[in-house]
Amino acid sequence: MPQLWLNNKVAVEKNELVSSFYKERNLAQELWRYKNKPYGIKRLQKGGNGRKLLIDFDTLPREIQEALGDPRKVGHILERYYRIDSDTVEYYGDYKRPHSGYLTTKEQEQYIVNASVMHAVVRLEQDRIIERRNKRGSLRGLGSTLCTDVITFNETLKVRHKVTHNIPSNDRRFKEYLKAFKMEGLYSIIKDPMGTGRQNARKVDNSVLEIIKGLFIDGYKPTATEIARNYEAFLSGYAEVYNEKTGELYNPKDFPKLSESTVKNYLAQWEHKIGTHKKRSGNRQTYIANYIPHGQMDLPKKAGSMISIDDRQPPFWYEKGKRMWFYIGMDVASGCITTFVYGKSKEGIIVDFYRQMVRFHAEYNLGLPIELECESSLNSSFKNTILREGNMFKHVRIEANNAQGKIIERRFGAIRYEVEKKAPGWIARPFAKKESNQAGPGDNMIIPYDELVAARLSEIEDWNNSPHHENNELSKWEYFLQNQHEETNHINYKAILPHIGYSTQTSCHRGYITLQGRKRAIAENGKILTGSSLIEKMKVIEGKDVEVRWLDSMNGEVLKAYAYIDDRFMCEVIEMPRFNRAKAEQTKADKAAMELQSHYAMTVIGYAQTTAKQIEKVGFNDLSPKPERKFQIPNLKRYEANEEFAEVEILDEVHPDDNEILYNQNSDAPSSWRDNFLK
Template structure:
């Protein structure tokens, strides 16, 4: 007997040879279609196969008698065809959140197989018609022994072979589900030598401020459980009881060094220990998860700022100059820089000025977003660096989180790739690479903290070197050559300017990072600033001034040489006007140039505009006369009226002289 497809079959020659039916009988029944011939005989090696379940019942009974092993084959075939891997069990056993414990992969696979086998057996039990067809009568649990072993042979489950124990496992599985298949040694606290309470005690000892070694933790724990030391909770003052840490015999739970090491080095415990023992900065940079990012596609979409100390020292003060840089994040270009002997506000302001000069000179817009640190930038959080005032988006990075600022990465790239190649003594004393490690010779004096520097430099030398390094860094190949093949950082910056940038608001720039001086509007036309006269752009600007107040604050921008380029005036927080430096002209006609003639014309235009403003808003005259407020007497001509007859009213019985009343009213 054999399977053809999913059906148990017997060959025609086995039917005849076994005496189940004769060959003529076979041919007659086949012709009448009394059974299914699933495969016809076609010559040598290809014999006819008949489906056993399609034979008449009396022939099926003879097949069982003649070929008793066929029933076993039939059972195996049914079991194999109905076995399915339980996908829900796969999700359950591979998920720590669902099953409550992190199972090894081989154990999870074993429990998935056991669950799938139980599902198959339960399906067999519930399908009574199939069971009767297989076993020829009432379902008998004794027959399940063969099924269990067949499934063990084909799928390798670890369920009990005993029928009674198997029945118990089936009932437990129906009642409790997948959890009943997990061994007690997984997630069972009572089976552990170190339970949860003991583990937390070990961890509490391990996070002492002196950062004890594992051997010290073992000594302290064993001393505690044997009564030599007391352990208490520093928050509540509660003493731990050594009697709570005993084995099943009441003896102190003494642990080995290997057990201590295993529990202290579990990944979960390692993270908790590091959180208590490391400084917040170290924990953030070495243990905490970090954000995964990628740069934008357009230049000036985001600019990152950061300060640094130049790596070499000054000859006069033995300190390192302070620098502040602005980097375009997409290209990595340094687009602004400034230097100072101390890290102060002037350093930041000079950096902004330098950056805006470059943007104005190149005709680029205002960066869409800036990424700044908290130390020096926080003073402008509610003014210049409030989103929407100068930049549409502003991000203040978390304090001490250097990995968040892109500028930190660019500072490192500039130092490693350019400065280390161009200068001596660039690196770190703790660097792993020998080429990047710096060394200093210690002077053993009474202070014991003096080191001999190989060389000191002047201010001009250090600043000039750094400016050359910035230029070389900007014009070096972009690190992402796969995307920007053959392009330098500067090429990437210029070629990918964000087309949606807003134009530079020079009035706002001048107010917050420009030079400031108080001045007065004179003759309704100009202000004197830095020894020069700056004209109002139009006479209408005086309408914005406060009553009886011509004093204003002038804010101006300068170029690299210190020459004033843009001048704006404010009165308090009110923007008044942008001033123009027309210049002066030579009054000697014989010496006048074209420039003098142009200046003369421009000044006459300003005066003409003022005259037109005055004429357009001229005040019309009105006549004024004094009002006569003296009292006047009205003369009334006397009129003689004949005295009327007195008449008595019928309604009220009263009499009234109406003529006399009229005279009185006059």
């Protein structure tokens, strides 16, 4: 702000000029150029040693003088009161119309100027009221003088602040404007504060939108031009429009005439497209890609935290127009493909996939992944069985046909264009965006099925052995094995075997359950039972038919087997360890197996002996009355029991020579059952 200086001079600081009218270098050149001339810009004081450079106000060009203002001249009365408050700036910056959003920058700037002027008017009014009352003058005409001050203040605003207000200049309207400002403050300055002005002015209201959007979602997917024509036919009486849900018949007299461009513009607006396209879209993936925001997440760092699974058809033909199916599971943290199955169709592929997942993790002694993300088309049937949270996985997220919701979909793109594209017979997408991914010349090759399988499996092998995306020193496979999460799930066979295990009908006989031609022992929690635990199980299943649900391992052996009766879990079934018959070749493992088999058998024998001892011999006399013999055959000899007992004949003692012909039960028997078992 220019300041009075000695001898009625006015001084202007360098910063006031550099910031708005000169560049610092240009200002220095101007001062040097006119230093010794009788005209041009001049210094009042040199800068340096703590002093500020001051410029002579009277030597500045007229436009700069007018912009800065001469303090020797009396300015506009409102200049004394005019200032912009931070609260005013903040209020209009944050204000939001309910129906049209935040104020534009241009609106904010205008409202800030208007409000600041009105604040100045209110302050000036208070001072004038006090002055007139002190002089015992009348307050009549005060509003008109304020209106005049506001009108004339625009010139000062234009010169000094480069802005103007648009406060009403009509005396009556100004007084209404001032009254509203006093009552409502900053809010009163805003034009159409609720944002309903444009809403009320437009012809297309909700009832009109109801018709044009309703016509737009017709099954044959009409264009916006066709909708405009149909709407015109409706207004002209050549067509009827009704609400299919309520049966209401719309009256064309209640609706305005619309141009074709108006109909197109409204149907093209996002707020309407997002609803109409959802009804019209036959491709959910495309709709989601165009309208639905996708999640932005960081990938997990530990293997086993999440597995992403989906089906895919490698872009190769094994017959004309036929491609094989793969179902693939990929560990998200490592990018390693851990589970895969394939076939010529989807039939049964998902059940084989989950079986293979269990086999794989059991083979490497790993827990199942903590979380699963999958698509719903094949997995929905398992939602209440193996995919119920807590059975196979702690967390399960099933995406309803949403490619962006599964990380494996993005990995498939890399496999397709970085790996498979180099292979013979690769088929391009019909509408690939990149020229390099479009089909080349010639027809597609036919690759025999067996060769196709071998090539794709080889690519999975190469993929797992390729460098990890973050740690190039490790392959995806090495990263997977070395960075397992500590809380991966133990394999809950009891929960999953009833749903994905193979079923075999068999029976329990003499403590063994036959499976795959081998007699297997009764067990629980991975341990063959002996003692009272074994007896309790045999009381329930011995001699009964059972259903064994089992799963094979990677090498074809039985990985885990459980026995059920009427869908009730009975026991685990484990193959009894075998031992070498020849003592000379027996190892420690053989001796341990021999000991276990002995305990297993002795449990049953011991129970039989204990049970037998507990049985007391009981006599039985038949006291029922004898039937009267009314029919008899003459001369037939009958045995009639005498009521008196006959004397028992006492035989002589056995002669010692006769002992040789009697069987001695102990003469050929071993000392114990164990000796017989081990013989």
